[in-house]
Amino acid sequence: MKQHFKKRVQNIIWHFKSIQDAILLPFLIVITLALAVFLLISLNYTEKTVLRNSEEYTMQLIEQINADLDSYIGYMETISMMVVGNPDVSQYLFGDDENQEEMKDKVGQQFKTLIDTRTDICNIAVLADNGKMYLNRGKSALNPNADIKDMDWYKDTMKANGSSVVSSSHVQNAISGAYTWVVTLSRALLNPKTQEKEGIFFIDLNYSSISGLCERVSLGDRGYLFILSEDGSYIYHPQQQLIYSGLKTEWNGKVLEQENGSFITDEGNNSKLYTVCSSRETGWKVVGVAYLDELMKDREGTKTLYGLTALLLSLLAIVLSMFISRAITKPIRELEGAMIQVQKGKFDNQAVTARGNNEISSLGNSFNIMTEKIQQLMDENIQEQREKRKNELRALQSQINPHFLYNTLDSIIWMAESGKNEEVVLMTSSLAKLFRQSISNEDEVVTIAQEIEYTRSYLTIQKMRYRDQLEFVIDVDEDILKCHIVKLVIQPLVENSIYHGIKYIDGKGMISIMGGRSDGKIVLIISDNGAGMEQEAVEHILDQKVPNHKSNHVGVYNVHHRLQLYYGQESGLKYKSVRGVGTTVFVSIPEEERQPKDGKV
């Protein structure tokens, strides 16, 4: 399994066109993945932290509100205890007629003190079923058009077991001429004589002190706060009218389920964080509503920061990994380039620079050693070839000389016997010239002029030997005379022409040597009017092993081979021959005056 996986990975890696890509891509994938994971984790963490902080902050705020509300209600509760527990009140309401006015004054005094000290008290009153009552400072009257006994808070209080009842927020219409938004705390009054609920005490807390408290709280630009009573009716909501008209809904079901805590609504862009805190005094639920997108305002900034950091990092990673992969593969690419050059046969100056001491540099070193060795071997090979050519040349020189020498010496003897002194001198001097030229000159290459001169000496000797049977013409352009040519090219060809061509014809033999430039090459043409050859013989004349009647034919192959060795495949001999008409051989060599590397042979 592991092996299989390894193979697959390798397959993938070998799929890339370059090692650089093979290194780069996994590198990038790993870095990008790491960054993405980092980004997600950080964002998630930040989001959670922001949310938790907001929850805590909101909770603190609404707990404060709750505490304020509780202290209001608690204060009213205290007042209600004071008033209800005040014997003057029950004496005034339910007592005998004796001290009526005195008791009333005492009650009034108490109410006045309370109203004076607390501006948030709107109304304070005691009412008895028997019609006795005390309202505020004693000057207010009940609303004649409204029956207090029909009012919800009155009914609730009478139902309760003597304990105080806190109403929801409402418009107090019990007092004539005043319609004020209040929260009413009320308590039934017992007639001490009958132990029956025969009256009521109520105190109205100005609603503006509650709503003011809520309005002051800031939960972002859009957030708000509302208060629900235990039964789900609204004590305070900034958009109460919209709710009643159905233009807006609150998550009351969920809010009422909560004692203290928070939840998040899923409303897309309008998702909100609801934080609920219940009051122990009243059972009211103070609810803070904050818009998530506002809470997460910082998140945008953090997101931007994180995103930019990640982007910069990945950019840096891309650039770095590209540089690294390039640095790693650079010597490999150098090696590759050098190898391509070696493949083409260029061995010199291909050494790669191997820095450091790693696998690739040792590879480079090995490559350098290898190319050096190959270069050395090739140099040796060239040297050997040159030696071989030199030997061949020597062989050629020694091959032609003895045979020709006997004949020539025979001719000289014969001429001397005939008393042809002049001719003996010419022939002997020509022979001497011929030998001097061939022996004295150790160079593999001679000028065309030298080569022609040599041939001329040879031809002169041959002409004298064959008397009028041989005639020759040499017509070589002046300007190529200074050019160089491999030694012993023309003479062997001329010799060949004589022994295989002219020798077989009756009548005068004619050899012409012409030379000039053609198509950027130097061309020497040696033609005879000898016996000529069959087409088949022409085709095979340059082959190495041609069965031939005369051993000297080897000379043609030898010349051709040496020309090709020295000048390359482009150069060499070319034969044209027609049976009974003659043979022409074309020698072509490159024009440029090429000096062999070593100069001397």
Add this chain to the structure above:
Amino acid sequence: MGKYKNSKFYIIIAAALGGLLIVVLAFAAKSWQSRGGKLDVIYIPKVQDNSDFWGSLALGAQAAAKEYDINLKIAGPSSEGDVEKQNEIIRQSIEERPDAIILSPCSYTESTEAAKQIVKAGIHLILVDSSMEEPLGETLVCTNNTEAGKKLGELLRKYLPEDPVIGIVSHVRESSTAMEREKGLREGLEGYEDRILPAVFCDSDYDKAYKVTQQLLEEHPEINAIAGLNEYSAVGAARAVKDMGLEDEIVMVGFDSSLEEIQLLEAGIFKGIVVQKPFNMGYLAVQKSVEVIYNTAVDPTVDSGSEEITKGNMYTEENQKLLFPFLAK
């Protein structure tokens, strides 16, 4: 080969840098938008005061402005009916180049020119409460007066005495609200059309309402039901009925609310009233203006609703907020 590799290398770097630039720009644009990109809306009411109606309307508008997180500016004349002053405010507001202007035109005819300028300046125009003779504005947020009139008619119908003769005290002759409410009222009183006397008009003045009601009652002593079609008409008529000692003989219904009207309702002189919902009107106007700015399809008219109030339901949780929008009366 080497050259090709190099150019590929720089293309990748250039692409990465380009991508980075785009991302940075996008972030910058987004943060610019979230900071300075709040919508600006100006509301121009008929009058800027603390009256129940206009005050509630402004509160509703502010509530929506907070909810939709826009900059809302409210600027209106200090007395109702000051067309000149309102037109001047309109011109000033155009110069501030807000995204939208919400307008409660003072006049059915004389506000048209200024309103046209708003549209011409390429600013979204939303009408609230009242319309104009020409159909201007992308939407009109107001009480469906025909519907409200019908409610009033149906309410009155429940209390109609035998052999009813019904008088109507209306506010301004030929005004759209008066005509629509009267039409609705007659629909609500279907079957009694021949029992309805022609409406009298008070030009939104208590004293005139008092007088025309007195006249009407003198001319038609057989009247046993009266409907007032706005607050002035209703209260003026009720005062007249009360002063003539006819409150037990005449069944009355009214429109809109005021402290006096509420007290008359409590006292049983009004059997019921129909009230508009100015808070909702203001809220809806701002909400629609945001929708219009964002090219959401908006109905040409938006009903902000109305409610029937009787003595029995006036102190319910829902209704007391409508009748007493503010903390103290």
